[in-house]
Amino acid sequence: MFTNWKLILGLAIPSVVSFASATVTGTINLIMVGHMGALVIAIVGVSNIICYNAWALCSGIGNSINYLVAQNYGAGDMKKGIQRTYIALYLCLAVVLLILLAGYAAPGAILRLMGGSEELVAAGTDYLCLRLYAVAATTAGFVFHGFFRGIGDTRTPMVLSLAGNAAMIGFTYVLTYGRFGFPELGLWGAGLAVLLGELVNVIGCMYVYFVRLHRRFGTRARVASDRAEAKLIAAESGKLGMQEVAMSLSMFVFTMFVTRLGTHALAANEVALNVMSFGFMPAFAFGATATILVGQEIGKGQPLEARRMGTDVAVLGSLFLFVLGLAEFVFAGPVARIYTDDPAVYELTAQLIRISAFMQIFDGLLNFYAGGLRGIGDTTFLLRTSFLLSWLVFIPLTYALTFMLDLHSVGSWIALYAFLALFAVSVMLRFYRTDWSAVVIKEAGHG
Template identity: 60%
Template sequence: MRHWKTILSLALPSILSFAAMTASGTINLILVGQMGALVIAIVGVSNIVMYNAWALFSGLGHTVNYLVAQSFGAERMDQGVRRAYVALLVAATMGAAVFFFGLFASGAILKLMGGDAAFVGEGTVYLQLRFAAMACSIPIFVFHGFLRGIGDTRTPLLLTIVGNGVMVLLTYGLAFGRLGLPELGLAGAGWGMVAGEAVGLIGCLYVYYIRMHERYGTRRRVRPTLAETKLIAAESGKLGLQEFAMSASMLVFTRFVMELGTTAVAANEVALNVMSFGFMPAFAFGATATILVGQEIGRGAPELARKLGTHTALLGSVFLLALGAVEFVFAESIARWYTDDPEVYRLTAHLIQVAAFLQLFDGFYNFYGGGLRGIGDTAFLLKSSLVLNGFLFLPVAYVSVFVFEWGSYGAWISLYVYMTAFGLALMARYYRTDWSQVRLKEEGPPLPPENEVASR
């Protein structure tokens, strides 16, 4: 119990940070939901597409998070800054590539997803703007990974609140012509996202290069070694592919659901948005596990690292069970916040009830996955993701939807069969690991600890 205060001091700001992102996404969906089921469906498909784009590059943020946490614990932040520098260079390059890809490929992507002419015509500009926003969010995730690695979860919270506040305000103003702004419809919602991410990126640049410089020397010239570059590339690649395997499966999952009609797609999107309130504490406690485990590995205390990971999982599970009870009881009332279409909100309510308590296993995936990232066990995370997505999730989803014809219920049952298996697999790996053999992740021969402040 004595560790719970430390865990909560890190987790609660992260929960609030993810809550701000979730709330802004919810408000945006409620706002654009007034434009009809077609717009809800466009936003839902665009969210899945952007999840795939984010997943490809998310490994950079996750890698910086756990490597900086280890460097911080070992009092070797010169190393941590060098690694963050490499990741930021890569993030800037990837951001530019994402922007241009989205500019020219958005219409083709929506056609590939099975959209009709109205769907593609209405959604292309919106998706282009979402890609532009993603170009900003890639380096933001790296900056946040650095801050969380040093145990600062409050600054990402403040930056998220400001950026998402701008996003919601401009979505309202530009989508409906309020606040003295032009009425741009769905495209206005896209511009709101671009502005919010841009403000968030500017905030990150200020914090990292100005506020953090005195303590960590973040503006000094850095010459990363080839070994460090290879380490960042390898770890980012494994963690990015792990996330991409899941996101690609969700893309196919959404394609299956699209065969069931616009009502099913709209209900699926609303239900996923509601369940994101469960992902929120799961992500937050998973990130906390990475921080605490990584820092204690850096300090040479692997058994304490294991214990802190366990306590983090226990606290996170309590949060998810309480949230699941609320979602189960008030499922239909919650669904009505998003839409007044009876077909959509009734189907949504049933999907929420299916997932309300099963989301605990999604929590296990995040809690124990975060702990495994903290020790650098990225190879297992990648292998298990590839196997379970390719040989469990997609086959079960196909059979449930198209063979047994269970409709949206079958799709969601397959999703949580997969999440349950993944969560249990990572939990087993966590406790079967020989923690006495866990060491600091190195790109080459170990360096001696150093006092960063005194050295300057």
């Protein structure tokens, strides 16, 4: 086991930095624009929800190419890996055009559909337009990142993410408030800053893929069309995207329930989620590492070694989250006070953090073993389980504990972690009950 830990950490740590930088950037940007007033905060919050769900629907393209390229890389068949990446990019181009069209023609209608007031719609339409354009860029960048991670390169996505997020923060500061000779563009400038940051990332991705990696992999080579491969990638992207949407929409409903508990409960919930996101990021990072290593070992024709790699990632990732959870449990009170000096908010926030501190290990196990299942292409199981548990367990249980049993915010968070625990156990059992000796590389026309 220990012989693999250096390899695992070498892949996981850059991913932790990459994912965490996005969380930190969002927090900093919200702080910077938050001084413009409650209406602006509301616009940014609603836009974040819309854009996250739009990205979730499209994220399957990057996730599918991640595990498919990992398998091809392990098999030494990067000609097929490049072919699949081009097909994914063509599919991504079609999706990007749809997102751009929605950003151009329908941002106001989308805000009205979300229940926004006419004041919010009037002030937020142009901002949401730019944010949707940014989602289009994010989707394209995520496909390239999927390729880089598939070949075992997590440092490049880290560097590009840091560059894009740094640009985003810098442009937000200078364009929102008109610093260093730039015009003061207010909220529109903040939206433009997000778009510019994502474009920095995408341009960097294109340079690395088409220029730096061309000599090694022939990334600028002509690729013949293949309907069977296109069908495979579209199907895998759809399943992984809908899995992400099932969870993102259920979290949206979860937030709606908490909103009904009042301002203090909603504030405590948002702060606690922000704190716990520092646990979610390592979970995502180690999950991505499991996909890479399991996929590559399957490509090498070593399914039992792939199973062992997935187990090693889960063990190391769980230890990582345990240490983090211990720190969160001990310092829950002081951490909560960093965000607010309202006793009603920080006391409830500290309580929620303590509930989550060790239970977030279930979120980790979910991501670790789901990453392993992605590595073998078991995407149908992930989709079905996500939908069933999100909508038949999580949402009803949240409503029952929050309102019917009057447990309020504590009840909602117990429901959240009961859902994550059940999902984690489901994917873990699936992982170990799989007949690994029969697992082979994913091929078009073979399901």
